Amino acid sequence: MCDELLDENRTRGLLTSDRYPGRELRSAAVTGAVSAVAGIAGLRDRVTALVRLWARTRKKCVIEGRDIGTAIFPAAPVKFYLTATPEVRATRRVAQERRDTYEQVPADVIRRDRADMTRSASPLEPAADAVTIDTTSLTLRQVVKRMIAVCRSRGVTVP
Template sequence: MDGPSGSGKSSASRGVARALSLRYLDTGAMYRAVTWWMLQRDVDLADPSAIAALADEPALAMSTDPDAPGVTVDGTDVTGPIRGQDVTGAVSAVSAVPEVRRRLVALQREIIAESLPGGGIVVEGRDIGTVVAPDAAVKIYLTASAEARAQRRTAELDGTTVEAQKADMARRDRLDSTRKADPLTPAADAIELDTTPLTLDDVIAEVLRLVKERA
């Protein structure tokens, strides 16, 4: 499940994983966790070489329970802190560094491989269908209007406005879609689903229908 911020990936992915009794992986949380770790150490995030030099150091552990997703870094639970504005504002810069992406993609593939004997996994992010799991049986690319995405994100966060979120999402979209390493783009065989007019239950139901049809 790929798509930009605010398109509904996380909620829909967890709902689909629950319905199918599968594991769930939020790859964005992994990039956020590395960003949090870099910020804690005052790494200059304007210097890609400084980020690259430390890309292998943080030890990440992911929970793949759709009812209790989370991430720890060096044994510290950062599930809450990685959603702060400081991390949100910096994660695109960190995730654009090829050394970071190479390391995390390898970890993501390990988690996927470990989950397959148990039935499978729903993985969400920005490069799952194109890079992480190009052979996935079902690839969904979620989209939504800028207004809908901003309204959803504003409802999730305190102390922000729709206009501020719309501007921030436009910034992140630009960075994510134009980076040289694994840019945000739909896989050629992905099914694009516009979630603008849909409720969460509608999105989950449609994805489940597509899974049944494709798999």
């Protein structure tokens, strides 16, 4: 599947697949299973290789994920660790996905964080040189503005 995904994206700007739309990738079933699957070291190694290979074909790219700055691109010139309270993250997830009720989501957010932070293969933690942004009380526009400022301060041009 990793090889197929890479082949599909040789000319695309995004590492995505038409077979796995974003809506499906953010489904409750995937969200519930992702921590267990992410703990499979061999799979993590293959996905890491895929993402690195894809990124080498780009002049610049933005990649998000829970271990991008620590395990996949530890030498990236700019890394961010975005955080927010579980309650705010749950509210945002419900608004984004438009399927769950709020009551279910905070516990799931906390469960996934705990699972990701305690897994043996590449646990979730901020990179030592990451800029932490607490987004709890910020709008998307404010977060992006801060990120752009950090990029520019480190010599990374942003259009």
